Amino acid sequence: MTETDPEYFGRIVDEDSLRSYLTAELGSVDEYDVRHHQEGHSNETLFVTWGDLELVIRRPPPGDIAENAHDVLREYRVIHALQDTDVRVPRTVLACEDESVTGSEFYAMERQDGDVLRDTEPERFGTPEKRERIGYEMVDRLVEIHNVDYDAVGLKEGDFGYPPGFTERQVKRWSKQLKWAFKVTEDEREVEELYEVMEWLEANVPADEKYPHTLVHGDYKLDNVMFGPSDAPEIAAIFDWELSTLGDPFTDLGWMLFYWRERKDPEPATPSLAQPFITREGYPTRRDLIDRYERKTGFEYDDPTFYWVLATYKLAGLGEMFFRRHLEGNADDPMYPKMRDGVPALAEQALAIIDGEMTI
Incomplete structure (x- = not known):
């Protein structure tokens, strides 16, 4: 470091x-x-x-x-x-x-004790059986989030979040964040493709009745959880809840799956944010994870393409905000300048998903 x-x-x-x-x-x-x-x-x-x-x-x-x-x-x-x-x-x-x-x-x-899996897996997890368990731990812990009785713990609907219309607001919110970043970054380079993605998302937002209402983490992915120090893969803590709210749980699942790589996938648009070890023998496929999630929750994840595109768009929004902070001198993160090229690559990936060139 x-x-x-x-x-x-x-x-x-x-x-x-x-x-x-x-x-x-x-x-x-x-x-x-x-x-x-x-x-x-x-x-x-x-x-x-x-x-x-x-x-x-x-x-x-x-x-x-x-x-x-x-x-x-x-x-x-x-x-x-x-x-x-x-x-x-x-x-x-x-x-x-x-x-x-x-x-x-x-x-x-x-502070918690354990391992966050970013660049590699711990040696103690280096078998196909334990790699499978890592993937299923991710799903099972996400299910626990989505099962929370949010009213009972004081995260009340109308106060902490508004599930009706949530997914449509997500598209609008991230479009607003992008436009905020563009005010500075467009002087360096423009990403016109993101306006195409924006239009597609606006035209394809699932209706309210297509998703259940749950607590949503907002940034659920492998490097936002910590596995405990034991030999068995078990998540000890979940971090980074700043985007949490009440809304559409499929946005969490889509975000997690965006980062979950398979051998068939092209090179990631943002290599510094990818976990390449997930392609090793034993890690479940995205379809495996979806099947387990549906079985555990009883929910039907019917529109994986929309949520995959939305996740890609959200990361592009984050990347563009990071790039603006870099240009303004308000960051000390070596990844931020990489977003000059990373965000256009994410825009191209979103269009590839829309066009069916990338599939779950």
């Missing part, structure tokens, strides 16, 4: 101010250390040692951000609400709305 630029580190945390705040909230300690965790690509993540406590602090990136993006207190709210459910979430510690502490709102949770 590369070292964080000291100037950028100073923009995302005031160590003295944070220490004063944590002392007031958690009591004084002798050991205190703050490190920037650079594996994520959206909100900023800090690892904080506070005496015997190992904490993770989540805060938005510095600078101008798109409306409704990087809502870390929403993320805290849903993780806190899920503490006593079957959903695997970290233990929450505190949330802070006072932006004077370190330049933004933030929250803290306990």
Whole structure:
């Protein structure tokens, strides 16, 4: 992992101010250390040692951000609400709305122990049987999210989310995020193909009665979960809930499947975001995962093409926002400049799915 630029580190945390705040909230300690965790690509993540406590602090990136993006207190709210459910979430510690502490709102949770599967699989999982289990763990834990009685845990319809019309609003929301990013990025290069994808999505949104209403994670994928340290693949924690809401669970399934590669697939449009090891012997196919999800939930996933295109479009939106932040100097992530070419490649992939050149 590369070292964080000291100037950028100073923009995302005031160590003295944070220490004063944590002392007031958690009591004084002798050991205190703050490190920037650079594996994520959206909100900023800090690892904080506070005496015997190992904490993770989540805060938005510095600078101008798109409306409704990087809502870390929403993320805290849903993780806190899920503490006593079957959903695997970290233990929450505190949330802070006072932006004077370190330049933004933030929250803290306990750090988990285990492995996030990004670039490779742990040796202990390197058999066909355990690879199959990894895929089915992903489905089973997603089913637990979609089974939550959201009203009972305080995530009430009309307050935390509005399931009716959700999928149509998703298309509109990500189109709005893209247009926000284009205000800056179009001076560098234009991605006209995304307007074709936008029109196709608007014309093919499933009707409300085609999907059930559930809690939605919003960013459910392999590198947003942590597998525990045991030899058996078992998800210990699910992270990155900033996009969670109430709505269409098939958007979660489609997002997970977008990242799930098979040997038959062409080279990924964004190689830095792909997990190439998923093509090894034993990992389930996308169809295997869909079949297990349908069997576990009783839902029928009838329109995989729409949700695959939507997932590709959403990632293009994220990539374009990342590229704008790069151009404005509001990021220290080496992936962001790669979105100059990555987003046009995603647009081409979306059109290939629409045209039937790529299939589930």
